[in-house]
Amino acid sequence: MTDLPVRIRPEIAALPPYRQGKQAGDEAFKLSSNENPFDPLPGVLAAVQAAGSFNRYPDASAARLRDRLAERHGVSPDGVHVAAGSVSILYQLTQAAAGPGDEVVFAWRSFEAYPGLAVVAGATAVPVPLTADGRHDLVAMADAVTDRTRVVIVCTPNNPTGPTVTQAEFDAFVAAVPGDVLIVLDEAYAEFVTDPDAVRGDAVRAAGHDNVVILRTFSKAYGLAGLRVGYAIGHPSILDAARTTGIPLSVIAAAEAAALASLDAEDALRERIDAIVERRDRLAAGLRAAGWDVPDAQGNFVWLSTGAETLDVAAAFAEAGLIVRPFAGDGVRISVGEEESVDRVIAIAASVVESLPQTHAGRR
Incomplete structure (x- = not known):
């Protein structure tokens, strides 16, 4: 320009x-x-109305929501990070892990924010073509990892094409990628998955893969797209790095209250x-x-x-x-x-x- x-x-x-x-x-x-x-789910609007005055800052750590999510996913509260949508956490993780001279690998076509993540961080985007049936080619993605790769993003189900990555495929992929490379498993649509063979983030974390961070959101299944609440499950040190790069106080009190009320409406x-x-x-x-x-x-x-x-x-x-x-x-x-x-x-x-x-x- x-x-x-x-x-x-x-x-x-x-x-x-x-x-x-x-x-x-x-x-x-x-x-x-x-x-x-x-x-919105039952109880959400009432919770938002009771969230408090707008002249006060929210809890910067969204502690109540982190505690609930930690219990839900079987991790400690410091293994949960809450931000204004899961895409915000993607930006935070990428900026924490990648910079000039580094690479960010992802499937393409996938979520259209991915290429920009690398560019904003100053890194190089490495898109790997999908298979003919719209699926991640995890073998090709593993082959695309070099000594400059710092982040790999796997979107399942893939947005916008729809198919999932299987648990077996993902397990083999994690084994093929160096353990010091951050793997982000973007599960924004996980609640809608009915494929019994699909990868499950909680199972991945339970297997002890410390370089894998799981992303989830309240925007889709929970219907809170307008309030912007997403979260990550991962190793506390990685999430601390993401928190360091994030904008403070980005999750408003009304959004935290809405997410908590949504969890009550199972x-x-x-x-x-x-x-x-x-x-x-x-x-x-x-x-x-x-x-x-x-x-x-x-x-x-x-x-x-x-x-x-x-x-x-x-x-x-x-x-x-x-x-x-x-x-x-x-x-x-x-x-x-x-x-x-x-x-x-x-x-x-x-x-x-x-x-x-x-x-x-x-x-x-």
């Missing part, structure tokens, strides 16, 4: 800012941001997850029946490999009042939303697929 009034690092100036899913009008379904279509949470999973599986099956080659969907979204036609496909959905998330040149991610949206998504997808060439990668 040449119109900057001050000196900005050129790699930062060239980095596109993160762009969230497009907002939807009153008559449209917003299926672009993997949000939970349900209202039965209602399970019912909502079950409803979203059933809806997801029905949506994926309908899309396949319509002629789409949909990867295994284990999050709260499905993926259509639309390639060069991506923007045209997204426009067709938008014209029908369905706001989806296009990734130009690759595909379209469709969040599982309200029940009323499911049949409409399938109908539009069925009409769109007929316009694609018979040899198109997105067709069955």
Whole structure:
């Protein structure tokens, strides 16, 4: 860029800012941001209202929430770190571990914030292509690790394509990566996983892999995307390094109260997850029946490999009042939303697929 009034690092100036899913009008379904279509869980709004005055700072450590999460995951409170969304912790961990001359390895396409993590830290991003069916190629990722690698990110289920990494695959991957390389297991969608072979972060931590940090969030299954609460489970020393790089007081008192109340509503949470999973599986099956080659969907979204036609496909959905998330040149991610949206998504997808060439990668 040449119109900057001050000196900005050129790699930062060239980095596109993160762009969230497009907002939807009153008559449209917003299926672009993997949000939970349900209202907050029982007790959450009352907890937020009782959280206290806004003229006081929150507890910087979110101690009450850390204690609850530590008990839930079978670790000590210093093995839990809470921040304003799990992506905040990703930035903190990357800046703590990587710098100029270092490398950050991740699958691609995956969560679109990953490339920027490395650039902001001054490190080099090393994307490793997914397999043809939208899965992590952990063998290739292990091969991409060099003596300059400081962080490796594994997203399961993978956002935006949907498949999980299996426990066996991840165990072999950890064994292949040097023990002084930080491995981040991003489990933002873990609650929606039904695959019995999928990796489970708690099992990984219980196995004693001290270089692995598990990321979870309250934004998806718990429906607190607007309050920004995420957490990490890992070795206390690694989490202390993340806390050092983080912005203090970033988790407001209302967010901590909402997360605590959400943890108290386990039965209602399970019912909502079950409803979203059933809806997801029905949506994926309908899309396949319509002629789409949909990867295994284990999050709260499905993926259509639309390639060069991506923007045209997204426009067709938008014209029908369905706001989806296009990734130009690759595909379209469709969040599982309200029940009323499911049949409409399938109908539009069925009409769109007929316009694609018979040899198109997105067709069955």
